[in-house]
Amino acid sequence: MITVKSLEIHVSYHCNLSCKGCSHMTPLEKEKFIDESDVYDTLKILSKYLHCEVIRLIGGEPTLNRNLASIAKNIKEINIADKIAIATNGIFIDKIQEDVLKNVDIFEISNYHYSEHLTNKIINWAKNVKEKYNIKTYIYMYEYFRESISYLKNEDTDLIKKIYDTCIVSHDWQCFNVFEGYFFKCPQAMAISRNIENNYMDTNGIKIEDDSNLEDRLYEYINDDKPLKACSYCLGTVGNFIELTQISRDKYKDLASDEIKELVDYEFLEKNLEKSTGDMFTVEKVIEI
Ligand code: SF4
Numbered sequence: 001m002i003t004v005k006s007l008e009i010h011v012s013y014h015c016n017l018s019c020k021g022c023s024h025m026t027p028l029e030k031e032k033f034i035d036e037s038d039v040y041d042t043l044k045i046l047s048k049y050l051h052c053e054v055i056r057l058i059g060g061e062p063t064l065n066r067n068l069a070s071i072a073k074n075i076k077e078i079n080i081a082d083k084i085a086i087a088t089n090g091i092f093i094d095k096i097q098e099d100v101l102k103n104v105d106i107f108e109i110s111n112y113h114y115s116e117h118l119t120n121k122i123i124n125w126a127k128n129v130k131e132k133y134n135i136k137t138y139i140y141m142y143e144y145f146r147e148s149i150s151y152l153k154n155e156d157t158d159l160i161k162k163i164y165d166t167c168i169v170s171h172d173w174q175c176f177n178v179f180e181g182y183f184f185k186c187p188q189a190m191a192i193s194r195n196i197e198n199n200y201m202d203t204n205g206i207k208i209e210d211d212s213n214l215e216d217r218l219y220e221y222i223n224d225d226k227p228l229k230a231c232s233y234c235l236g237t238v239g240n241f242i243e244l245t246q247i248s249r250d251k252y253k254d255l256a257s258d259e260i261k262e263l264v265d266y267e268f269l270e271k272n273l274e275k276s277t278g279d280m281f282t283v284e285k286v287i288e289i
């Protein structure tokens with residue numbers, strides 16, 4: 001049995017925000033929700049070979065999905081994870097139904113706005129759900145994003161390898177994704193396969209099929225020291241800082257069309273190459289409730 005830190009499920013493809021630099025390429029997504037029975041079948045197969053500390057319901061924005069309570073409950077019953085978390089931008093936090101709260105252990109709230117009103121709303125909500133449902137909340141106060149993806153393919157194999165080697169998302173945080181029957185190392189590999197590489201799911205991910213080789217295939221894929229094809233379009237965790245800002249959805253593509261080599265924070269890349277783990281330094285502080 002393979003044990004990993006986390007698995008992420010995109011319960012909503014779309015989002016109520018459209019952030020410049022969104023590493024899930026969500027601003028390109030039309031309104032769509034997961035196919036629930038498909039994801040349960042996939043997780044049931046996967047649970048025979050892999051266990052995770054936390055399964056995270058993400059998006060897009062997960063709270064846009066009205067079936068969140070039954071999704072959380074059904075996923076919990078599959079028993080693939082010790083805990084279940086929801087990662088949200090927090091805007092609709094006070095609209096979350098009791099049925100959802102009864103089936104979730106952790107909320108991870110990315111506060112991109114840093115507005116006092118939203119922050120206070122989230123803190124008060126978190127105190128309340130801690131008391132009533134024993135839910136733990138982490139509020140990440142973002143100061144910046146980093147450049148994440150470019151439509152222009154990086155042809156510099158040395159730079160691609162360095163970006164991959166320093167990528168905290170896949171190596172350290174283990175933000176593994178299950179998406180439409182595939183297992184991915186990171187949400188970026190899924191998003192790039194979907195939006196740039198024209199559905200190269202098989203190249204960048206592992207098809208989850210119940211065969212005796214699945215555990216070996218997953219183990220090799222997770223531990224492979226060769227970058228994915230998707231890494232040629234990705235900045236990993238070493239892109240230049242960008243300000244937190246909202247953009248029109250049709251602008252997202254234009255903004256993601258600079259060459260990767262122009263978007264790398266080289267000083268940070270070199271620092272991260274010197275040590276085994278890095279950080280992104282985009283979160284100013286974390287409030288734990
Ligand atoms: S809140 Fe912003 S960064 Fe998060 S999924 Fe939505 S658009 Fe992307």
Ligand code: SF4
Nearest residue numbers: 167186188231234236
């Ligand atoms: S595509 Fe490659 S560099 Fe980008 S997050 Fe995934 S593993 Fe890291």
